[in-house]
Amino acid sequence: MAENLSGAPAPLLSIRGLTVGLPADGDRPEAVSEVSFDIAPGETVCLVGESGSGKSVIGQAILGMLPHALPVLSGEVHLDDAPLPPQRDPAYGAIRSAQVAMIFQDAAASLNPVRTIGAQLAEVLEVHGVPKRDRKARVLDVLRAVALPEPERIAKSYPHQLSGGQAQRAVIAGALLLEPKLLIADEPTTALDVTTQAEILALIARLKAEHGLSVLFVTHDFGVVAEIADRVVVMEKGVQVETGRAAAVLHAPQHPYTKKLIAAVTPAPRERETGGTDTILEATDIDLTYRGGLFGGRKALHAVKGASLRIEAGRTVAVVGESGSGKSSLARCLLRLEEIDSGSIRFKGEEISKLTGKPLQHLRKSLQVVLQDPYSALDPRQTIRAAIAEGPIIHGTPKVEAHAQAAELLELVGLPAQAGGRYPQEFSGGQRQRICIARALALKPDLLIADEAVSALDVSIQAQILDLFADMQKRFGFAILFITHDLAVARAIADDILVMRRGEIVERGPAAQVFASPAHPYTADLLAAAPGLDMFAKGDAA
Amino acid sequence: MIGYILSRLIRAVATLLITVTLVFLFIRFSGDPAAALVPPDAPQEVIDQYARAMGLDQPIWVQYTGYVGGLLQGDFGFSIHTGLAVEEVFLARLPHTLELGLTALAMAIAIGIPVGAIAAIRRGSALDRFVMAFSVFAFAMPNFLFGLLMILIAALVFGTFLGGDSASVLWPALTLGLAAMGSFARFTRSSVLETINAPYMRAAEARGVPFRLRLIRHAAPNAAIPLVTLIGLSLGALVAGSVVTEQVFAWPGVGQLLVRSVATRDLAQVQFLVLVVAFTMVLANLLVDFLYLLIDPRIRAS
Amino acid sequence: MTDVTAARARPAIPLSVKLAMGFVALFVLFALFGHALTPHGFRDTSLFDRLKPPGTEGYPLGTDARGRDLLARLVTGAQITLVVAIVGTLIGAILGSLLGILAAARRGKTEAVIVAAIDVQASLPIIIVALFMLAMFDNSFTLFLLLVGLNGWEVYARLMRGATLQAKESGYVTAIRALGASPARIYLRHVLPNILNIALVQFTVNLPLTILLETALSFLGLGVQPPLTSLGQIMSEGRDRLMTAWWLTLLPGAIIFCLALSVSMIGDWLRDRLDPTLRSER
Secondary structure: OOOOOOOOOOOOEEEEEEEEEOOOOOOOOEEEEEEEEEEOOOOEEEEEOOOOOOHHHHHHHHOOOOOOOOOEEEEEEEEOOEEOOOOOOHHHHHOEOOOEEEEOOOOOOOOOOOOOHHHHHHHHHHHOOOOHHHHHHHHHHHHHHOOOOOHHHHHHOOHHHOOHHHHHHHHHHHHHOOOOOEEEEEOOOOOOOHHHHHHHHHHHHHHHHHHOOEEEEEEOOHHHHHHHOOEEEEEEOOEEEEEEEHHHHHHOOOOHHHHHHHHHHOOOOOOOOOOOOOEEEEEEEEEEEEOOOOOOOOOOEEEEEEEEEEEEOOOEEEEEOOOOOOHHHHHHHHOOOOOOOEEEEEEOOEEOOOOOHHHHHHHHHHEEEEOOOOOOOOOOOOOHHHHHHHHHHHOOOOHHHHHHHHHHHHHHOOOOHHHHHOOHHHOOHHHHHHHHHHHHHOOOOOEEEEEOOOOOOOHHHHHHHHHHHHHHHHHHOOEEEEEEOOHHHHHHHOOEEEEEEOOEEEEEEEHHHHHHOOOOHHHHHHHHHOOOHHHHHHHHHO | OHHHHHHHHHHHHHHHHHHHHHHHHHHHHOOOHHHHHOOOOOOHHHHHHHHHHHOOOOOHHHHHHHHHHHHHOOOOOEOOOOOOEHHHHHHHHHHHHHHHHHHHHHHHHHHHHHHHHHHHHOOOOHHHHHHHHHHHHHHHOOHHHHHHHHHHHHHHHHOOOOOOOOOOOHHHHHHHHHHHHHHHHHHHHHHHHHHHOOHHHHHHHHOOOOHHHHHHHHHHHHHHHHHHHHHHHHHHHHHHHHHHHHHHOOOOOHHHHHHHHHHOOOHHHHHHHHHHHHHHHHHHHHHHHHHHHHHOHHHHHO | OOOHHHHOOOOOOOHHHHHHHHHHHHHHHHHHHHHHHOOOOOOOOOHHHOOOOOOEOOEOOOEOOOOOEHHHHHHHHHHHHHHHHHHHHHHHHHHHHHHHHHHHHHOHHHHHHHHHHHHHHHOOOHHHHHHHHHHHOOOOHHHHHHHHHOOOHHHHHHHHHHHHHHHHHOHHHHHHHHOOOOHHHHHHHHHHHHHHHHHHHHHHHHHHHHHHHHHHHHHOOOOOOOOOOOHHHHHHHHHHHOOOOOHHHHHHHHHHHHHHHHHHHHHHHHHHHHOHHHHOOO
C-alpha cells in the first residue's frame, strides 16, 4: 500500500504493516490496521482523520509510548534504516527528543504547571547529557529561534503565565533543543485561534526549511493540510484509506471518505432565496460588563461594547470572531441570559431588554438557542422525548400532544422516533446536536441563535448539522444568528456576516462581499490566516 | 498576590470574630451567665455581685465590647474547678497535648504518604490492595476501641500498663494518628494517580525524561499541592481525636481537661478552650493558604 | 456509541460489599427484634448475677457490674445508635444541602452569610461544639440528637453549593432557561435531580462518621445518658473493668467497628457507581 517513490532519497522513517490492537471491549479489534507509509528527510506528511481514526496511535508507536492496553500486533517501524526498539524499551531514552520529538494539542497542559519553562527545557538537555554550563545559553537560543519575545523572561515564566500561542511556541522550542530529525505534531494548533494557528504553522514551515526537519503532522483539518503538507495519509477507523501527494489528494481525492472530509472544509456558499425584509430583532448600542470579584480576584471585563445589529425574518446572520471577541456574550445578551448595561433590544418591534418574570418566559418561546457542547446541553436524567417536549409543555401544550410532536421532530432531524425513550448519554455528539435542534424547534421560534453549534463536532458531522440547519430553516422559515469562530462555517451558512473583535463589531455586510473584499484590516487578517480558505478560492476560480 | 493574602487574612479575622460572637451570645442566652460562671452552690449575693462585676446590668452591646476587649487584653476568666486563671490551667497541660498530637501527625505523615504514593505507582498490586483495605479499616476504627485494644494488648502481651504521663507517647499517638494515617494514604494514592496520568507526564515521557525523574520532578510537586490542604484539614480531626484518646489513656493533656471541664460545667474553662481550638484551626488554615503561595506558582501570580 | 448503554452490563457486587450489606441487615434485624432473644429487660438488675462472662446460662453474652443482661443492653444500645445515626445524618444532610443550594441560587448577601457560617463550622470540630453546648445546656436526648445532626453539615453545604453553581452554568440549564422554564421548574426538575447523587455519596461518607461521633461522645459519658443506653455508653460503663470483664467493652466495640466498616465499604462502592466523573461517556 505504501507509495513507491523510486529515485527518491532513502526515507527517514518507514512504517510497514503497523497493526496495533485495542482492548477486548473496544469498538473494533484493532486501533490501526496494516498502516504503511514513509517520511523522506525534510518532508511534511499529514496524517489526517477524525477522532477515533487511530491517527494519534501511530505517533505514540513511533516514540515507543503505547500503553500496555494497545499492543503492537505486527509490522515494523524503521528510523534511518534501523528498526526501532520494542514499545516502552529504555533504549527510547536516546531516541526521544534527540532524534524524534513530539508536541501535543494542548501545549499548556503538556507543561508541568509548577516548574518554569526554562527548567523544563533545561531538563531535556540534562537527561540527554548536555553539561550544565551550556544549558542556559542553549535554552535561550532555542526560545529565540521560535521567535518568542524576551526569551529571558519566558524562561523564568510558569506555563500559566503564557498565552496559548506562546505555550505552543515554548513546547516547539523544547522539541527543537536537540535538533531532532523528525517532529511529530499531534493536533498542535487545534486549540488555538486562527490567527495564532497561522503563526504556528508558519513557524513549523520555517523551521522545516531552516533545519531540514521532517514533520509528521497529525490533524483532522484539511485546511491545515492544504497549508503545509507535502504528502497526505488519510485514516478512517484505523484503516489507511488514501495516501498520496498533497496536491493530488486535495484536488483529486479518490476515496469517498477523503472527499467527504475535503468537502466539509470547503463548503460552497449555498444557493438560497433570501428571506423577507421584516425585521425580527434589532439591537442598538448594547453594552455588557462582567463585574470582577470582590477581593481583587477577577477583573471587570467589558465584553460587549456598543454593538448594534439587525436580523431580518428568514435570514441567516453569522457573527465571526476569535475567542474572547465577545461573540458568545453578545448571543447571551440577545437571549436575555445576561442583563445588558445599556442599549436596547427590540424583538418583533417590542422592547425586550427590561422584560422579567412571566413576560420574559413567554418571550423565550420565540427566541431559541442551540449551544456549542452537545454533551452538556441535555439534562442527563431526562429522556430525549421529555427534553424535546419540555418547551411546549412549559408553554401550555398538553403532555400527550407534546410527546407526539416530539416524535415527529425526532424523525424530522433524522433520528428514529422510537429512540425517544433513551437518555442523551446513549447518543453520539452529532446525534445529540440533532436532539438539541429538535428541542429548539419544538417551540417554533422566529429566531434561532446557534452559539458555536458545530465546533465541538467532527468535520464530517459538522457538514451534516449545517445541512440540517439549512433544511429546517427552509421548512419553518425562522431566522438564524450563527455564532462561530470558523470562517468556513460562516461562509457555508450565512447571508450576512458580522465580524467581532474585543467586544466591538468591526465589519458587517453580505457574506459574499465580506469574503471577497473585506473592509476592515482585521477581517482581512482573519481571512488570510484561515487555513485552506485560499484553496477554495482556487476552486471557485476553476 | 497581595489581594490573595489580604482576602485570606480578612476571612480568618471574620471567622474568629463570628466564633467569639457566637460563644458570647450562647453564654449570655443560655440562662443566667453569672450563675453559670460561679460554683453551683454559691449563694445568691455572690451571683449578684458577680453579675455586677461582669456588667450584666449593662446593655448587651456594652457587655459585648467589654467581652471582646477583655479577650484582647488576655482576660479570659477563672476556672471554678481550680480557681486559677483558665489560661494557666491550659498552658500547664499544653505540652502533653503537643507531644501527643505532633507525634501522631508525624507518624501519619511518615507512614501514610509514602505508602499511598507507592500504592499509586504499583497500582493493582497486592500492596495497593492492602493499603486500600488499611485505609478503610483506619477510617472505621473508633479510636476509643483501638486505644482500649492497645491497652489490652500491652497488658496481656508485654505486661505493661499504659496510661498517665509516665507511659510512652507512642501507643496513644498511634491511636490518635491511625485515622489520619489511613486518610493520608488514600488521598496520596488518588492524588499521585491523578498526576501520573496528567498530560505533562506524557509530554515529559515524550521528551525522554526517565520514569524516576518524572516521578520526582513532575508528579511529586503537583501531587503535594492537595496534600497540604489535607494535612491542614486533618488538624481538626486530630484535635477531636485527642479529646477521646487522652481520656482513654488518662493522658494529662488539654483534651482531658476539656472533658473534665464539661462534666463539671466549668464554663469559663470550656469557653476558653473552644476559643483556643478555633484560633488554632484558623491559624492552621491560614498557614496552609500561605504555604500554597510557596508551592503553587499559579496562586502566586494571581 | 448508540449501543454503549445496552451493552454495558451492571457490574457484579463484590463479595466484600455483599458481606457488608449482610452485616448491616443483620444489625438492623438485631436492633428491631433482638429483645425476643432474651427474657431480661435492658435495665433489669440482678445482684446475684454480676459480671457473669459470656456463655453463662440465661446470659449468653454475660452481664455487667450491676447484673444487667449484656444482650438486652446491646439490643437497646443498637436501637439508640441506629436512630441517632440515621436521624443525625439526615439532619445534617438536609440542613447542609438546603443551605448550599440556597447560597448558590441566591448569591449575594445570602451566599456571603452561608459561606461565613461554613468557614466558622470548618474551624470548629463538631465534637468541640458538642462539648461546648453540653457544658451549657442540660443534656437531653433531643439536644444530643441535634448536636450529632450538625456533624458534617458544612461539607454538604460546600459540596452542594459547588454542584449547584456548576449546574447553573451548565449547558442544559442554560438551554432549559431559554425554553422559558420558571426558576422553580429549573431547580426542582433539573438541578436537584442532577446534584442529588453528590449528597447521597456524602451521606454514605457521613453516616459512619456520625456513628463514631455518637459512640465517642457517649463513651466520654457526655452523650446518651442513663437510663437510656447506646453502644458507646455500654463501653464507657465497662472500660474500668477492661482486664476483668472484657466482654463489656469489646463486644459493643466490635459491633461499632463492624457497623462503621460495613457502611463505609457500601459507601465506597456506591460512590464508584454514582461518581459523575466516572460516569461521563465522553
